[in-house]
Amino acid sequence: DVKVTQSSRYLVKRTGEKVFLECVQDMDHENMFWYRQDPGLGLRLIYFSYDVKMKEKGDIPEGYSVSREKKERFSLILESASTNQTSMYLCASSFWASYNEQFFGPGTRLTVL
Amino acid sequence: QQQVKQSPQSLIVQKGGISIINCAYENTAFDYFPWYQQFPGKGPALLIAIRPDVSEKKEGRFTISFNKSAKQFSLHIMDSQPGDSATYFCASNFGNEKLTFGTGTRLTIIP
Numbered sequence: 001d002v003k004v005t006q007s008s009r010y011l012v013k014r015t016g017e018k019v020f021l022e023c024v025q026d027m028d029h030e031n032m033f034w035y036r037q038d039p040g041l042g043l044r045l046i047y048f049s050y051d052v053k054m055k056e057k058g059d060i061p062e063g064y065s066v067s068r069e070k071k072e073r074f075s076l077i078l079e080s081a082s083t084n085q086t087s088m089y090l091c092a093s094s095f096w097a098s099y100n101e102q103f104f105g106p107g108t109r110l111t112v113l
Numbered sequence: 114q115q116q117v118k119q120s121p122q123s124l125i126v127q128k129g130g131i132s133i134i135n136c137a138y139e140n141t142a143f144d145y146f147p148w149y150q151q152f153p154g155k156g157p158a159l160l161i162a163i164r165p166d167v168s169e170k171k172e173g174r175f176t177i178s179f180n181k182s183a184k185q186f187s188l189h190i191m192d193s194q195p196g197d198s199a200t201y202f203c204a205s206n207f208g209n210e211k212l213t214f215g216t217g218t219r220l221t222i223i224p
Binding site for chain 1: 145159164209
């Protein structure tokens, strides 16, 4: 059974803290994605990666960075968390070829106080 | 930024009824139109997808209708059941470009 796992389901951090969200997939997928989900705004792409050590900005990259040192792992980093980064964060992965299904993790609900 | 506009934002349907969710896209190059279903506490999962070489695709009680000239596509859920209560997202892209998602529709099926 295909699987995308995220390191935490719930996370509470304070303003200014550095936050790491980890995502691991076991499907040997080339592509990995980080989305942010907010009510009424849908799924917005933060960053994505087509290969190890490769990253591309999505639609809302400001305030975030990513790291992909191994094919199966994609990390989202909030260098200095702010209250407007309180959200649900979803990781996804897919094969590189066109029209491929994205497989999502269960999400991390991050609250920044 | 290419947009996919989704409506309605929320929908309440009686059990056994037909649920209809609509999406409109701007980029005429888009040629892949999936729908994702998300249950509370879970990540979205692919429900059904269509390419524009057909105007309709049906899988069980779920049907995608596609209108290329109007740049619109919709999800129809026949004989809606309480277990269909979820948030639904449409999306579009072309080739290996990133998916652009709609804003989501929260569907509630009442007995």
